[in-house]
Amino acid sequence: MPDPAADPRADHWPAPRATSPVSAVVSLPGSKSLTNRALVLAAIADGPSVVRRALRSRDTTLMAQSLSAMGAEVDTSGDDWRVVPGDLRGPAHVDCGLAGTVMRFVPPMAALAHGDIAFDGDAHMRNRPVGEVLRALRGLGVDVDDAGRGALPFTVRGTGSVPGGTVVLDASASSQFVSALLLAGARYERGVDVRHDGKPVPSQPHIDMTIAMLRTHGVEVDDSSPNRWAVAPGPVRAVDHLIEPDLSNAAPFLALAALSGGTVTVRDWPRETTQAGDALREILTLMGCEVAHVDVLDAGSGSGLRVTGPERLQGIDYDLHDVGELAPAVTALCALAEGPSHLRGIAHIRHHETDRLAALATELGGLGAHVVEHPDGLSLTPAPLHGGVFHTYADHRMAHAGVIVGAGVDGVLVEDVATTAKTFPDFAGFWAGLLGRTPGPPLDEQG
Template sequence: MTTAPADPWPAPRASAPVDAVVSLPGSKSLTNRALVLAALAEGPSVVRRALRSRDTTLMAAALTALGSHVDTSGPDWAVTPGPFGGDVKVDCGLAGTVMRFVPPVAGLSTGSVAFDGDPHMRTRPIGEVLGALRHLGVAVEDEDRGALPFTVHGTGAMPGGTVVVDASASSQFISALLLAGARYDRGVDVRHDGKPVPSLPHIDMTVAMLREHGVEVDDSDANRWTVAPGPIRAVDHLIEPDLSNAAPFLALAAVSGGSVTVRDWPQETTQAGDALREILARMGCDVARVAEGLRVTGTGTLEGIDVDLHDVGELAPAVAALCALAGSPSHLRGIAHIRGHETDRLAALATELGALGSDVTEHPDGLEIRPAALHGGVFHTYADHRMAHAGVIVGAAIDGVLVENVATTAKTFPDFAAFWSGLL
């Protein structure tokens, strides 16, 4: 039986160089996309090495409520598609993928599907997806909030067609419409109109997975994605390790002057976390592919970095924590959109790093961080797993850091605190 960590949790200090080889849970992004496509497919399939976390079990429960069956009893999750029908409720928790990916699937139901989630989820943007669904032929009831709670009234079929969205707040708006699009009578032609779409690797991931299922996708034009109507072939997926979750572990090598290897790092991937290789190398680490996976070796000192994280914004909290420990200034830019993640991450990072002594300036689209002497204190997480990662990274280098609600890491990494403590 796992013992719940203290709250606030004393983040363990790395008193010596850490030398470790770690195996990480599977990718949340890949797992939840694979589950949606499996639920829409022609026949049964298996999602192997699925991530078992709050976000993924919420997705499995949502798709099962709609009419598919997702068996999560083992490490490999069997998915049996079923007819979508009946009036049901979907709990989104704090999972943006559930809130955004499931409504386009619910449009294919013959019942009414009511969506809600944790209180903070009512502040996260979803209006563009709901507006797109209305335009594509679905009745959505949200009292003009453009936010949770809302209800999708399915009719059993979706006409589909062309839709224009502003996805500058989240690439998930695009992925949500593409994933179910092949099941719409005319497919979908999704066009983006607005500031640049953030986190484009996540859309590339969606497109690649659709093609694995035999779906025809045209992404040859910038800011336009077309999915042809047709069947979604049943395909078994083997889920890669979650590379974004590798950030605190590789950071541990950097701050301790040790060496950490993440097993099974893919040679090719669409995951945003792969950018850690370049980022950590630029900050002064030795980064190498080895037989086991990816190895990062730190020197005990860190160089600041000036980097645009627009496409990989989910890495910003971990990178910001490293920058607060660096010996030269840093500027993280291009990440205004992470204000709409689990919390306003820019404001939260500026507040929490500043409270520990960091010299940090918050900008509309990023952070400027200058060298300063840090000290212990409480690091609040705002129910955001990536904020908890930032807190434990600082705590590995600074005595007396207490991470509030470290259990929020269960969103993508169950038992993170125990695993982390075991390395130190």
């Protein structure tokens, strides 16, 4: 095997090209966002519960391990994960990996534990924002030791209870700052009254998701005033959850239909959902696709969302502020469109797994795309694309963008495609199978 340091192509996966219209019906793994919220609520509920069809990925496994480390029993041996709440305690260590939901959702819960809960993660996670959550916890009476960094590593020194009350924060960098406090807030002595002061909060659907799940657990939430969310103190009722498919993970598969002029159907697409990925229906329609819910699939029983691609893929002018996680896949598709596109409202995705705006401009530009980076978005003008290396920055959504471009352009090599395991185990094999190619290893493993 060549030395990766000596071979610049090491760990570069040849993305398969869609040489004809793709026709497929796909079943996707469960939603990471729903799974991790369900696990947190189950661990602080008033009895055992089950998270059915839980997503099994690195992020969700890290969440399960963190809850177990603090005293909950989380059985992940089957497709349905069983959770039994326990007395939360330290000392314990939480590995956040690259999971923003673990880094942000678990500390407010750890504040309810007796003892120290230490948090750290992959090196890149030390650059991701969490300081607003830590400052808010201090304002609610929690002792947090972060040596003034406002970032990983840090320790939450739990005393078994949290006074709670009103706290003001700036959640303009991530809606997860709000969700983190709401998820544990019912267990605080006075509940929690979260007030946002700053630029508009991004990804509002994720806050809506959190509120909907809290209400399912019998928690009283007042969101009647803009930029204010109040959770009343009280028990968190044990509830079993059935996890929906991850609709954001559907983006590359539906993009296959759009760019190839084919038809792809995603099974079990909900008629009503709080997932941000549901915006794909509108976005793909604007790009010229035919989009429809179907009650009976051609391949058998069951419902789904069917997308048929157009003869000519159109560019769009679209505000992605509330659905920023779709930006990499949508940007890649816009790079293949016949008209110009402008994607805006997404300054906050500079603080995701990587600076996604800069990364997309760099990588698509390296393949010949004409991309202009703005403070809060990207503009794309049609240009002939060519093959080359598409770097992913340890970011699963960047890998999705890379394989989308690779489906429309010969010779695209996606670096570290395995990072997609964050939310979709064996994504590369599944993707290659859809395009009629036997899954192959990265170039550094090929003969």
